[in-house]
Amino acid sequence: MEWISKSNILIVGLGLMGGSYAHALKRLGYHVMAIDNNQETIDYALKNNLIDRGYSYVNEDCIKNADAVIFGLYPTTFKEWIKEHQHLIKDGALITDVTGIKSCIVYDVQKMLKPGVEFIASHPMAGREVYGVQNSDDRIFRDANFIVTPTEKNTPEAVDWCKSLGRILGFRKISVLSPEKHDEMIGFLSQLTHCIAVSLMTCNESEHLADYTGDSFRDLTRIARINENMWSELFVLNKEVLLEQMDKFADEFKVIRDMLSNNDIEGLKSKMRLSTKRRAYFDK
Amino acid sequence: MEWISKSNILIVGLGLMGGSYAHALKRLGYHVMAIDNNQETIDYALKNNLIDRGYSYVNEDCIKNADAVIFGLYPTTFKEWIKEHQHLIKDGALITDVTGIKSCIVYDVQKMLKPGVEFIASHPMAGREVYGVQNSDDRIFRDANFIVTPTEKNTPEAVDWCKSLGRILGFRKISVLSPEKHDEMIGFLSQLTHCIAVSLMTCNESEHLADYTGDSFRDLTRIARINENMWSELFVLNKEVLLEQMDKFADEFKVIRDMLSNNDIEGLKSKMRLSTKRRAYFDK
Numbered sequence: 001m002e003w004i005s006k007s008n009i010l011i012v013g014l015g016l017m018g019g020s021y022a023h024a025l026k027r028l029g030y031h032v033m034a035i036d037n038n039q040e041t042i043d044y045a046l047k048n049n050l051i052d053r054g055y056s057y058v059n060e061d062c063i064k065n066a067d068a069v070i071f072g073l074y075p076t077t078f079k080e081w082i083k084e085h086q087h088l089i090k091d092g093a094l095i096t097d098v099t100g101i102k103s104c105i106v107y108d109v110q111k112m113l114k115p116g117v118e119f120i121a122s123h124p125m126a127g128r129e130v131y132g133v134q135n136s137d138d139r140i141f142r143d144a145n146f147i148v149t150p151t152e153k154n155t156p157e158a159v160d161w162c163k164s165l166g167r168i169l170g171f172r173k174i175s176v177l178s179p180e181k182h183d184e185m186i187g188f189l190s191q192l193t194h195c196i197a198v199s200l201m202t203c204n205e206s207e208h209l210a211d212y213t214g215d216s217f218r219d220l221t222r223i224a225r226i227n228e229n230m231w232s233e234l235f236v237l238n239k240e241v242l243l244e245q246m247d248k249f250a251d252e253f254k255v256i257r258d259m260l261s262n263n264d265i266e267g268l269k270s271k272m273r274l275s276t277k278r279r280a281y282f283d284k
Numbered sequence: 285m286e287w288i289s290k291s292n293i294l295i296v297g298l299g300l301m302g303g304s305y306a307h308a309l310k311r312l313g314y315h316v317m318a319i320d321n322n323q324e325t326i327d328y329a330l331k332n333n334l335i336d337r338g339y340s341y342v343n344e345d346c347i348k349n350a351d352a353v354i355f356g357l358y359p360t361t362f363k364e365w366i367k368e369h370q371h372l373i374k375d376g377a378l379i380t381d382v383t384g385i386k387s388c389i390v391y392d393v394q395k396m397l398k399p400g401v402e403f404i405a406s407h408p409m410a411g412r413e414v415y416g417v418q419n420s421d422d423r424i425f426r427d428a429n430f431i432v433t434p435t436e437k438n439t440p441e442a443v444d445w446c447k448s449l450g451r452i453l454g455f456r457k458i459s460v461l462s463p464e465k466h467d468e469m470i471g472f473l474s475q476l477t478h479c480i481a482v483s484l485m486t487c488n489e490s491e492h493l494a495d496y497t498g499d500s501f502r503d504l505t506r507i508a509r510i511n512e513n514m515w516s517e518l519f520v521l522n523k524e525v526l527l528e529q530m531d532k533f534a535d536e537f538k539v540i541r542d543m544l545s546n547n548d549i550e551g552l553k554s555k556m557r558l559s560t561k562r563r564a565y566f567d568k
Contacts, residue, residue: 188488189497189498203535210566211459212469216473216478219477227556246541250537265517265520275486279485282502
């Protein structure tokens with residue numbers, strides 16, 4: 001069984017992800033502490049045995065004792081927290097995060113940190129359409145990807161530690177990408193798909209159609225149940241990449257629209273053949 | 285147990301749908317005959333006990349014996365078949381179909397038919413990403429909707445017969461819609477979603493991203509594996525409706541794109557809240 005060093009782990013921000021991390025780590029035998037500004041969240045986590053200790057305020061003693069700190073905060077809040085409280089983190093500690101965008105976070109946080117504390121960024125590509133510690137569930141990691149996004153400031157030891165973290169949490173696949181490549185990939189695979197799902201759901205008053213809805217529409221709109229605070233922040237922080245992906249998609253959609261308008265059946269068929277061929281690759 | 289009259293049933297076109305109909309009806313004890321221009325298809329269906337009799341040519345005796353004829357052909361082929369061979373269908377027979385568009389089919393076919401033969405159109409809203417009789421499987425009906433689309437030319441008896449057919453095939457819900465309402469609904473729920481999935485799959489060379497693909501992208505592109513002959517025909521035959529739905533979607537997508545471009549976070553959030561609210565309705 002794999003084991004990671006840094007066995008006193010502090011999780012800051014006990015939402016769906018932070019709570020799921022806590023769940024997995026506590027069960028594996030690590031000493032799990034948590035800070036979350038909501039006392040009810042802490043009470044829930046203590047009661048349900050997700051954590052060993054928890055505070056609804058910035059408890060200095062708790063921070064000073066942590067060998068590793070995992071941030072389950074939204075990107076902007078994460079940066080603010082680092083700016084205000086990073087001096088409390090002990091020398092030699094490693095920190096990581098769960099945020100869904102990287103370029104606009106990783107370099108800034110690394111710049112702010114005092115020497116002796118290393119930030120190795122990562123993105124657990126897992127989630128649910130619900131949120132909060134009450135919905136946390138580490139089974140969501142099982143078929144999911146865990147991406148580590150080091151910069152040249154990171155040590156090989158920290159990268160290895162973070163990859164091990166992904167493995168012990170139960171992720172199916174651990175990858176390493178630059179922050180920029182990560183953001184490009186996530187802009188296309190995740191953010192663009194959420195924009196499409198929301199547009200499809202909002203473009204038409206569709207409630208009267210619920211009776212006729214088959215799998216296609218359900219599949220395309222599952223992620224249209226969306227946490228507006230988190231996703232609007234992620235979209236804006238990856239704005240340039242996402243706009244580019246949205247424009248690419250809109251251009252292609254227009255091409256297909258015009259083929260239909262012009263009765264270009266051969267054109268439509270060739271698009272469908274390409275689509276079928278590419279999609280088959282994802283079923284392997 | 286429900287039973288439908290017209291127990292000598294002829295299926296013309298033994299593809300995925302025709303084959304699945306045959307499978308269900310044969311098991312229920314009906315006498316099932318089939319005509320399909322591919323001899324291998326007929327051989328397969330006979331060998332696997334999907335039909336009692338089958339021909340790879342227009343067998344007059346078989347047609348004259350059918351109390352009911354179910355057409356599993358593509359829309360245009362269906363119309364051509366009716367034009368050429370409808371005189372062979374026996375007086376008092378009912379016919380129905382499986383085509384995914386209705387307005388451009390139903391009135392024309394009803395006009396072509398000789399008196400004494402009634403066409404009551406229907407659309408089994410079920411399918412798979414694979415096709416052919418070898419993939420037929422009547423379990424696909426189980427959670428699906430069956431839509432009957434009568435016109436003023438239809439008798440209440442034929443409508444009832446067709447609803448019963450949907451029920452004995454195992455569909456979850458049987459509905460009645462006008463051909464026009466059907467096409468509008470299908471343009472939005474099914475055709476538009478396929479256009480989106482194809483565009484998403486073709487707008488970007490994405491194979492190198494397969495390793496990072498999570499559920500969102502997989503969900504939105506499942507239907508991007510698409511039968512290009514059938515779907516290009518369905519799109520063109522419902523062109524006006526589909527273009528309108530595509531334009532509505534594209535406009536909405538543009539609105540969301542511009543909100544992002546203008547850092548209109550409140551606008552984005554309100555779209556996401558509407559999207560979440562509407563999607564919840566589909567989970568009921």
